[in-house]
Amino acid sequence: MPARSTFSVDLQTHPMAQQFMRLGPDPLPTVLHLPTSGHGTWYIPLLGGLHSIPAENIVWDGNAYNFGIKLRLFGRFNASLAVSGEVDPDGGIQGAPETSSTGFSPFQAFTGTRAGAEN
DSSP: OOGGGEEEEEEEEOHHHHHHHOOSSSSEEEEEEOOSSSOEEEEEEETTEEEEEEEEEEEEETTEEEEEEEEOOSGGGOEEEEEEEEEOTTSEEEEEEEEOTTOOOSEEEEEEEETTOOO
16 A cells, blocks of 8 residues: 555544444554545454455545445444545544434544654
8 A cells, every 4th residue: 555545543433332332442543545546445443353444436625535435334333424534734634434314423533644654
């Protein structure tokens, strides 16, 4: 994965998800591969395993981005999420996943840094 498109991200979890799913540490240490074109992947440690979740329909507008992910964990935690945010000139990244009114997101806002960025 090219360093300019790879980020170390601390992903906050929803308190209800932590209570019922016991997702792991909060925030979850994740890696987000978000290229300017092509396919991306969000690597998230969940429920004792490392999940590779495709980042679909990545769109960049300057430093702002958005993409979609589909969570298929179990029960009511299956959701399609729209993720949006921006990357700072120094390599910092922030964003938040949102779901439709019919779903639930176990994740909240996130922050991180570009891989190799000296922050």
